[in-house]
Amino acid sequence: MSLLTIRNLSVEFTTGSGRFRAVDSVDVDVRAGEILAIVGESGSGKSVSMLATMGLLPWTATVTADEMSFDGRDLRAMSGPERRRLVGADLSMIFQEPMSSLNPCFTVGFQIKEALRKHTDLDRKQRHARCIELFEMVGIPSPEKRLSAFPHQLSGGMNQRVMIAMAISCRPRLLIADEPTTALDVTIQAQILDLLTGLQKETGMGLILITHDMGVVAETAERVAVQYAGQKVEDQPVADLFATPHHPYTAALLAALPERATEKRLPTIPGVVPGQHDRPEGCLFSPRCKFADETCRIVPPPVQPRPLGLARCHYPLEVPEGVVPAKVEGASA
Amino acid sequence: MIKYLLSRLATFVPTFLGVCIISFGFIRVLPGDPIIVMAGERGMTQERYETLSRQFGFDRPLPVQFWEYFTGVLQGDLGRSFVTNRPVWDEFFSLFPATLELALCAIIFAIALGLPAGIIAAVYRGKFFDRALMSTALVGYSMPIFWWALLLIIVFSGNLGWTPVSGRMGLMYFFDDVTGFMLIDSLLSGQSGAFKSAVQHLILPSIVLGTIPLAVIARQTRSAMLEVLSEDYIRTARAKGLSPGRVNGLHALRNAMIPVITVIGLSVGTLLAGAILTETIFSWPGIGKWMVDSIFRRDYPVVQGGLLMIAVIVMIVNLIVDVLYGLINPKIRKR
Numbered sequence A: 001m002s003l004l005t006i007r008n009l010s011v012e013f014t015t016g017s018g019r020f021r022a023v024d025s026v027d028v029d030v031r032a033g034e035i036l037a038i039v040g041e042s043g044s045g046k047s048v049s050m051l052a053t054m055g056l057l058p059w060t061a062t063v064t065a066d067e068m069s070f071d072g073r074d075l076r077a078m079s080g081p082e083r084r085r086l087v088g089a090d091l092s093m094i095f096q097e098p099m100s101s102l103n104p105c106f107t108v109g110f111q112i113k114e115a116l117r118k119h120t121d122l123d124r125k126q127r128h129a130r131c132i133e134l135f136e137m138v139g140i141p142s143p144e145k146r147l148s149a150f151p152h153q154l155s156g157g158m159n160q161r162v163m164i165a166m167a168i169s170c171r172p173r174l175l176i177a178d179e180p181t182t183a184l185d186v187t188i189q190a191q192i193l194d195l196l197t198g199l200q201k202e203t204g205m206g207l208i209l210i211t212h213d214m215g216v217v218a219e220t221a222e223r224v225a226v227q228y229a230g231q232k233v234e235d236q237p238v239a240d241l242f243a244t245p246h247h248p249y250t251a252a253l254l255a256a257l258p259e260r261a262t263e264k265r266l267p268t269i270p271g272v273v274p275g276q277h278d279r280p281e282g283c284l285f286s287p288r289c290k291f292a293d294e295t296c297r298i299v300p301p302p303v304q305p306r307p308l309g310l311a312r313c314h315y316p317l318e319v320p321e322g323v324v325p326a327k328v329e330g331a332s333a
Numbered sequence B: 001m002i003k004y005l006l007s008r009l010a011t012f013v014p015t016f017l018g019v020c021i022i023s024f025g026f027i028r029v030l031p032g033d034p035i036i037v038m039a040g041e042r043g044m045t046q047e048r049y050e051t052l053s054r055q056f057g058f059d060r061p062l063p064v065q066f067w068e069y070f071t072g073v074l075q076g077d078l079g080r081s082f083v084t085n086r087p088v089w090d091e092f093f094s095l096f097p098a099t100l101e102l103a104l105c106a107i108i109f110a111i112a113l114g115l116p117a118g119i120i121a122a123v124y125r126g127k128f129f130d131r132a133l134m135s136t137a138l139v140g141y142s143m144p145i146f147w148w149a150l151l152l153i154i155v156f157s158g159n160l161g162w163t164p165v166s167g168r169m170g171l172m173y174f175f176d177d178v179t180g181f182m183l184i185d186s187l188l189s190g191q192s193g194a195f196k197s198a199v200q201h202l203i204l205p206s207i208v209l210g211t212i213p214l215a216v217i218a219r220q221t222r223s224a225m226l227e228v229l230s231e232d233y234i235r236t237a238r239a240k241g242l243s244p245g246r247v248n249g250l251h252a253l254r255n256a257m258i259p260v261i262t263v264i265g266l267s268v269g270t271l272l273a274g275a276i277l278t279e280t281i282f283s284w285p286g287i288g289k290w291m292v293d294s295i296f297r298r299d300y301p302v303v304q305g306g307l308l309m310i311a312v313i314v315m316i317v318n319l320i321v322d323v324l325y326g327l328i329n330p331k332i333r334k335r
């Protein structure tokens, strides 16, 4: 059963130098209890697409989609109050920068209890008890004392635990974690990831994990979506993706990944992600792709069928026998 | 918090010394001899002039005069007025409630309108209300107070006859000073209509005095809110599903209050300066009018004592503002 279904999501920003398409016809599917990883270089629209799902983009953004539904309910048709009952309760999100994501003027306890007051019927005492319970769940020592701490009195790792406690406080069915460890010390990163996957198992919630770390992807995710310059270019179960990548970008990422290396960051491949002013006409990856030809440069590639990992490419790699790659009308072979 | 307060208090000492020197020097650099001014048209004999000069201590060198003034100040003695021979301290406190009442009403008017206007403008940035408000604020800020006061008087007192032109109270009411605040005393007097008269007398002067602070507060609130609204923690607050009212009015406003309180604190200086003009226009019997009159009379003790008192009030307000910072944002207390 699909928990989150998004079809053809696009987000455009109105900027000083014209309109900029940060997300370009992206599809997202998450089943209940599933862990989906979204990977891609910085600037590929991962955060923006998830913020659009949450309804948290600034007013300069225009969001369009053919479908956006959570648990069968149309997010686009919801009124403001209806959506605010969903967001923060059934659907919640944590962010990359724990230090700046908490309000400096309020204690962390206040900030969590605020969510509980909004979404649950718990009275004052019960909310306090729930906070203590949450702090124990996310591994914050001496919770009673920490509840009255201000964010600047806690470390980055502690603040991220607070954010996680806040996000799971109302028992969400889907948690979106946007690079939750990028801003933290390496030693803390593993702890936070273990915490997130542990909580996911314990509560059975769905989890979207945006990350740079291919090692984390291999260990934790069930399915991977690869995003490039605002588009989803491939989508496969994690084992299949590592074994047979169908999109040249995914293949290049994996090829550049050092075997058994301790450094498991997203590897670098030559060239840069196209920005607002140098977007290619055809395939967005064509300036960096070693398979690119004239067709690639002029004609936007089709989305291949599921056996080919939904790869957005004219010439998908590792085509199994019996599968016919999709072709764009009029594109010369 | 105690340490924070003490460190603030320590900066008081040099400022206070500077203020004593400036208040002492200000009136003395103005041309005009106080004894000649006092004598007026009649003039006086050389002998009488010298007696008076000795009596007021003008025959001694300036540093000695300053030292006497300064040691007096430290003992709470601001001297006596040349004109009335009453202690400056007493005169100040008999007139101060009138100015305080006017200044409080003006700042309440400015905050009550400026704060919400700035918030709404920031939340609906670029929309019609925002543009209209910001252009109005600019006009308000650059409006000559004198002209603005006359315009209001012509329309509301002249054409419409709604408000009186001068003073603090209608002539048919008379009652004792209890607190010095007309609004309170008129209620205590129990005379019907007295309170209404007090309010009517306050309206125009408060608007005139509050106009510039209103414009400044509205603009500062807007820009502080705009900055805060793009912060990550605002996104977090919205991610919790909180209503826009709570996100803007609690999470954003609490952080935006720091710069807003700064300008409110700073406008106390503006208010006291503006009170001089406003009180003169509306014949408001407060320290502004008292200072202006005393400057014309070259009443040295009154001018230097009055300036000193005003400066100390501004300093105390600044101290209160500093303490408020620490209360609003605990992160600041740490620095």
Ligand SMILES: Nc1ncnc2c1ncn2[C@@H]1O[C@H](COP(=O)(O)OP(=O)(O)O)[C@@H](O)[C@H]1O
Binding pocket: A013, A015, A020, A022, A040, A041, A042, A043, A044, A045, A046, A047, A048, A049, A058, A060
């Ligand atoms: N508020 C905004 N206004 C204009 N451009 C934005 C805004 N937020 C993000 N972008 C642009 O959208 C693109 C995608 O950003 P983002 O989703 O944050 O990338 P990432 O994949 O690293 O999370 C980037 O080029 C970024 O500059």
Ligand code: SF4
Binding pocket: A247, A248, A249, A283, A284, A285, A286, A287, A289, A290, A291, A292, A293, A296, A297, A301, A312, A313, A314, A315, A316
């Ligand atoms: S469409 Fe062409 S340029 Fe784009 S990824 Fe496929 S082969 Fe490379």
Ligand SMILES: [Mg+2]
Binding pocket: A046, A047, A048, A178, A179
């Ligand atoms: Mg991001």
